[in-house]
Amino acid sequence: MLQVNHVTKKYGKLIANRDISFQIGDGEIAVLLGPNGAGKSTIIKCIAGLLRFDGEILIDSLGNKTLNAKHRLGYVPEMPAVYDMLTVGEHLEFMLRAYKMEDDGTADRLLERFELLDKKDKLGKELSKGMLQKLSICCALVHRPSVIIFDEPMVGLDPHAIKQLKEVFLELRQNGATVLISTHMIDSVEAYWDKAYIMKDGAFVAERSASDTSEISLEDLFFALTEGGEDA
């Protein structure tokens, strides 16, 4: 479970996130929507424990900066970040060792799924942008986290990888994981979200649950709000 309570993030005078609160339960997929500069990546980084903030973020009821919370968290950054001098396989080995986890075959399964198994011995510096993104996703999942946050995960992926990733989202939900996906590609997440949050100017301007019966689609709502409409 992920709980974000009254989180405000400021860069000097600029308020990047303004009093944000939301909660995503186990086995739920939430999407964070918003135009560029809305503050999506900032709140994602706050949750990942990479930024200082005012407020409280709990991962499975633990403060997000505690070691136990870090154990439970997986993070896919907006820009894939890998080590130039480590092979693909070594990245996953490193993650498992760093998180003190034995490899139960998850690493190879992930690599196979994202078509990286034959690139296992390729160095990070030799990977294309799409492969970097795939490896970054594998690194975030290999230690089997219970809360996973994805920051624009579809960018740079080929159709096969997008299909696989969507299946991963659904499997994670099935297995009771908490999933938060930040994106501005609404159509890519339309089919499987349980909760949707729309951000604008650092704050939530709308919140919707999949069970809500509304005549206006998420996409229409998004454009209505982010192109000058009223708050929902």
Added chain:
Amino acid sequence: MSALLYLLSHKAKNRVKEIFHRPAELVLLLVGVALVVFVIFSGNMDVNPGSFRPRAELYAIIFALYALVFVLTAKNGFVNGASMFSMADVNLLFTGPNLSKTLLSYGLFSQMGRSLMLGVFILYQYSWVHNQYGATVADLFVILVGYAMTVFLGQMAAMLLYSFTSGSDEKVRIAKGVFYGIIAAFVLYFVYLVARASGDNILSRVLIAAASPVLHFFPAAGFLRLGVVGVMEGNVVRIAIGLGCFVGSLILYYVLVSVLNMDYYEDVLKATEVSFSAITARKEGKAQEMTPRNVKVGKTGLGKGWGASAIAQKHNVENRRGKVLLLDLASVIMAVVTIAFAFFIKEMIAGFAMSIYLLIMTIGGGRWSKELTLPYVYLMPEPPFKKLLFMLKEQVPVLLTQSVVTFIPFYFIFRCDWLTIIGFILGRTVAGFLFIGVDLLLHRWFGVGGNKALLIMLYFGLCMIAAVPGIVVAVVLYQIVFLPLAFCVLAMALFDLLLALLLLFFSRNVLSVSEFNNK
């Protein structure tokens, strides 16, 4: 006003405005300037003009610095070139109705400003340059301008080399042969001059050789040294020759790049993309390192490491692949400079001080600093201090090896006792961690981003301040308590170790609450 002039002037204007709009940067700038002023004022105290060393030594040092900087900058042309353009320049200007020659001039002007900023470390040399050679603040500024011109010409030469050699291994081989052949010819001639010079000692012979007119022909460094010395001595002819050669070289490079290779855009684009991806990656949290063109993967797998110790094991694997040796070229140069300095000055304490001083400039190059630009080390569920120590583990053998190589020759030069040598080795190794502590503290305060030039300025100043308490302890024990030098140096090492641990402890949270961000 032409569009390019408008762009140049507004970029400069906005850069200045930005500093005033960001209080932290303004404070950093003021602190940096205050540190320069402090160095200048503290350096001015108790100077006896009669005790100045020969100016020829300073001129030889200037030549060595310029030559080293020019060679190291220009040789980038064999790898990926050096770009004086930003990605925005490439996308907006190269595709626009601009003459390639005009754009080259624009790139040169933009680069000049950056080169000047890079040389800010020279201002911190005032204290010893003034005390040893009686150099004034104006002299130092002239050296700084000469340094900027050297970097500038080095960049041009790199671009030229890249333009001519890109895409052809054969051309690279030929150009490398010519490039290193010229350097080797000068080095051999210099050695020949030293051998046949008549002087009381090796230092005087080196100085005679360094003053040889033939060295004025060394690319960039030779004539720029001549011009800089001309300004310092008020010799108009030398200034004219230096400046004339600079302008002449500039025109030559300009003509060669723009006329012989009119379509230099492709070469610039490649170099700019490399540099842009490096900048973007840095901003967005991706580790950057100079990796060899061909990497031999060798044995795969980490094999060892659990929790935080996996970081250290990962570094071992990365270093093996990246061919990062315990002693790289920069370390060897540092060791040679230190040994030569101590030998010529005939003062082993001065040599020790020089080694510490040079260490300040290179300590940020370890793998730990790259680690801070990636998210994994922050996300890892381990105590921050433990992660920090394992992250720095690889520096222990590196610093120790550098120190051993630097100070073992001291034993043979000065015939001192081994305990003093051990003191120097430990003192320098510990000082390395002290400076890493300072760097980490700056990361803790300012995050991964921030104005690089200002941070470098602040880093230099803080390193010097951090080194002062240990020096005071050693001086008190040596001058007042009259302990043997070895004990004083060991005491300083112990004091610095405690201070380094304290700094590391204070900055441990850099791995838990860092403002890790791509802003």
